Amino acid sequence: MRASALPKLLLSPSALLVLVCVYGYIMFTIYLSFTASTLMPSYNLVGTASYARLFGLQNWDVSIGNLAVFASLYIVLAIVLGLGFAILIDQQIQAEGVFRSIFLYPMALSFIVTGTAWKWLLDPGVGLERTVHSLGWESFTFGWIKDNDMAIYCVVIAAIWQTTGFVMALFLAGLRGVDQEQVKAARVDGARSWQIYLRIIIPQLGPVFVSAFVILAHMAIKSYDLVIALTNGGPGRSTWLPSVFMYQYTFTRNEMSVGAASAVLMLGAIALVVLPYLYSEMRKAKHG
Amino acid sequence: MASSHGGLVVSRYALYAVLLFLALLFLMPIYVMVANSFKPLDEIRSGNLMSLPLVWTAEPWFEAWSTAQIGVQPTGLRPYFLNSFLLVVPAVAISTMIGALNGYILTQFRFRGANLLFAAMLFSVFIPFQIVLIPMAKTLGILGLAGTVKGLVFVNVVYGIGFTTLFFRNYYAAFPHELIRSARMDGADFFGVLVRILLPSSGPIIVVTVIWQFTNIWNEFLFGASFSDYSSFPITVALNNLVNSSTGVKEYNVHFAGAFIAAIPTLVVYLVSGKYFVRGLMAGSVKG
Numbered sequence: 001m002r003a004s005a006l007p008k009l010l011l012s013p014s015a016l017l018v019l020v021c022v023y024g025y026i027m028f029t030i031y032l033s034f035t036a037s038t039l040m041p042s043y044n045l046v047g048t049a050s051y052a053r054l055f056g057l058q059n060w061d062v063s064i065g066n067l068a069v070f071a072s073l074y075i076v077l078a079i080v081l082g083l084g085f086a087i088l089i090d091q092q093i094q095a096e097g098v099f100r101s102i103f104l105y106p107m108a109l110s111f112i113v114t115g116t117a118w119k120w121l122l123d124p125g126v127g128l129e130r131t132v133h134s135l136g137w138e139s140f141t142f143g144w145i146k147d148n149d150m151a152i153y154c155v156v157i158a159a160i161w162q163t164t165g166f167v168m169a170l171f172l173a174g175l176r177g178v179d180q181e182q183v184k185a186a187r188v189d190g191a192r193s194w195q196i197y198l199r200i201i202i203p204q205l206g207p208v209f210v211s212a213f214v215i216l217a218h219m220a221i222k223s224y225d226l227v228i229a230l231t232n233g234g235p236g237r238s239t240w241l242p243s244v245f246m247y248q249y250t251f252t253r254n255e256m257s258v259g260a261a262s263a264v265l266m267l268g269a270i271a272l273v274v275l276p277y278l279y280s281e282m283r284k285a286k287h288g
Numbered sequence: 289m290a291s292s293h294g295g296l297v298v299s300r301y302a303l304y305a306v307l308l309f310l311a312l313l314f315l316m317p318i319y320v321m322v323a324n325s326f327k328p329l330d331e332i333r334s335g336n337l338m339s340l341p342l343v344w345t346a347e348p349w350f351e352a353w354s355t356a357q358i359g360v361q362p363t364g365l366r367p368y369f370l371n372s373f374l375l376v377v378p379a380v381a382i383s384t385m386i387g388a389l390n391g392y393i394l395t396q397f398r399f400r401g402a403n404l405l406f407a408a409m410l411f412s413v414f415i416p417f418q419i420v421l422i423p424m425a426k427t428l429g430i431l432g433l434a435g436t437v438k439g440l441v442f443v444n445v446v447y448g449i450g451f452t453t454l455f456f457r458n459y460y461a462a463f464p465h466e467l468i469r470s471a472r473m474d475g476a477d478f479f480g481v482l483v484r485i486l487l488p489s490s491g492p493i494i495v496v497t498v499i500w501q502f503t504n505i506w507n508e509f510l511f512g513a514s515f516s517d518y519s520s521f522p523i524t525v526a527l528n529n530l531v532n533s534s535t536g537v538k539e540y541n542v543h544f545a546g547a548f549i550a551a552i553p554t555l556v557v558y559l560v561s562g563k564y565f566v567r568g569l570m571a572g573s574v575k576g
Contacts, residue, residue: 004478006478007478008399011390011393014390014415014449017404017449018405018450020407020411021446021447025420028419029423041422058307068368088307093307101562102315103497104312105318105555106314107565107569108555110527110551110554112507112509113507113527113548114529116528117317117544117547120320120337126292126538126540128337131336131337131338134328134335134336135336139444153552165314166569170570175306202514218414222416224418224509224510225509225524227530229570232532243418247418247513248420262423263421267308267419270416275411278407282407
């Protein structure tokens with residue numbers, strides 16, 4: 001039915017909010033990134049000075065380096081583990097629902113809660129290291145969270161714990177949609193289970209891999225809460241991510257244009273990952 | 289044959305052993321949180337995190353809830369827990385209603401730009417919120433909503449519309465068109481169709497949306513940290529302050545109790561209606 005005035009009128013507040021508070025604000029932040037704003041926005045354009053400053057800052061280099069380590073490990077491990085968990089669960093086991101619920105419950109928690117729990121678990125003074133000592137293995141050491149070079153891996157561990165169940169759920173849905181005829185035929189031909197997974201089932205999960213990658217990649221780029229709760233960016237700045245950099249430069253160091261520039265780059269990175277995916281999903285939906 | 293059957297039994301045992309081990313691993317952080325929240329502090333410092341309390345005490349819970357120093361006054365988490373409820377209830381209700389209305393209009397009426405508008409809403413779900421922090425802070429200041437729970441309600445509604453619209457749009461797109469056409473023939477007007485035909489069969493998607501929004505907004509941190517002050521902190525920000533800004537003695541037991549208090553509402557929702565939570569996750573991940 002062609003829309004009369006009423007539906008258009010009722011849709012317009014949402015349209016306006018999204019237009020202004022998403023796209024208008026994006027334009028505004030992009031604009032700010034070309035100014036010399038410090039504590040307060042200033043509106044004189046000064047060209048790409050803040051991007052030049054950004055790329056010269058070691059804090060930004062560290063943040064980008066950390067993001068590269070964190071995102072690649074997080075994405076690969078969450079996909080591998082999620083697929084592994086899904087295959088384990090898919091073996092017609094007893095109490096399937098219980099196992100699924102246990103692997104997925106961290107997803108219902110706030111990253112601040114997750115960060116708090118893992119902060120003390122990974123703390124050598126009170127957590128796992130101390131626990132193993134008290135069991136008699138006195139020379140055991142596990143102090144990554146206090147170690148400049150290793151702390152970023154603690155962020156990976158906590159993030160994996162939080163998200164693996166979600167990736168598992170994605171793959172489980174995919175596994176349940178696999179063409180069973182081919183699987184049966186292969187079984188009749190005497191193929192072993194692992195061969196069937198490797199040659200028949202996993203190749204059919206292509207779309208799930210793509211979805212999982214896009215979701216995990218965009219979560220990795222946006223990651224903020226977990227780092228704040230787990231390490232607060234430390235020790236030193238060794239677990240800074242671009243999100244932490246943005247907040248620091250905008251709100252504590254009063255270099256708003258540099259903060260804005262970093263936010264623009266974060267958006268660009270996410271758009272690179274997400275837009276092709278959304279485009280192809282919407283085309284698929286349109287063409288059935 | 290017998291040996292291959294024997295092998296099968298062994299591999300079944302191995303499968304359950306692996307699953308059980310992983311389940312314990314995934315439950316460990318929540319166990320550690322609960323077990324240590326009932327220990328006196330010196331027991332945590334001298335003992336190990338994995339053991340049950342020797343001396344049980346509820347003192348950490350009372351402290352986390354009502355006496356821990358978070359703001360200026362030693363109020364515990366209680367006022368912030370309340371803030372989160374005052375934030376979540378209206379934000380969830382409003383964003384869900386807007387989503388239902390948008391989904392209805394976007395699926396049942398044709399007008400120019402509808403697809404573009406939906407695509408714009410869809411992408412807004414993915415943006416890193418760093419890109420809107422600066423202009424939103426300014427907007428809240430102008431509206432007089434800076435540092436208030438109302439301001440957080442506004443922000444969470446605005447950036448929740450994308451998700452709620454997506455959920456309802458996809459649900460109503462699959463709704464039988466004949467039912468709506470015949471209702472129109474019988475003289476149902478715009479709201480008649482929505483109230484008498486669509487909403488009565490929208491139970492599942494309403495539950496999915498409410499749970500999704502509740503979990504997301506309860507767990508939200510970045511907006512809370514950016515736009516609230518001591519009077520309006522949501523629970524996540526208060527918890528992070530409790531854990532990370534405490535000077536002097538680190539009261540692990542109080543931190544664990546606090547983290548668990550912050551986790552209770554979303555955990556309860558997950559335990560009661562995990563099925564709908566998973567549906568929300570899946571619906572939120574498979575777009576288009």
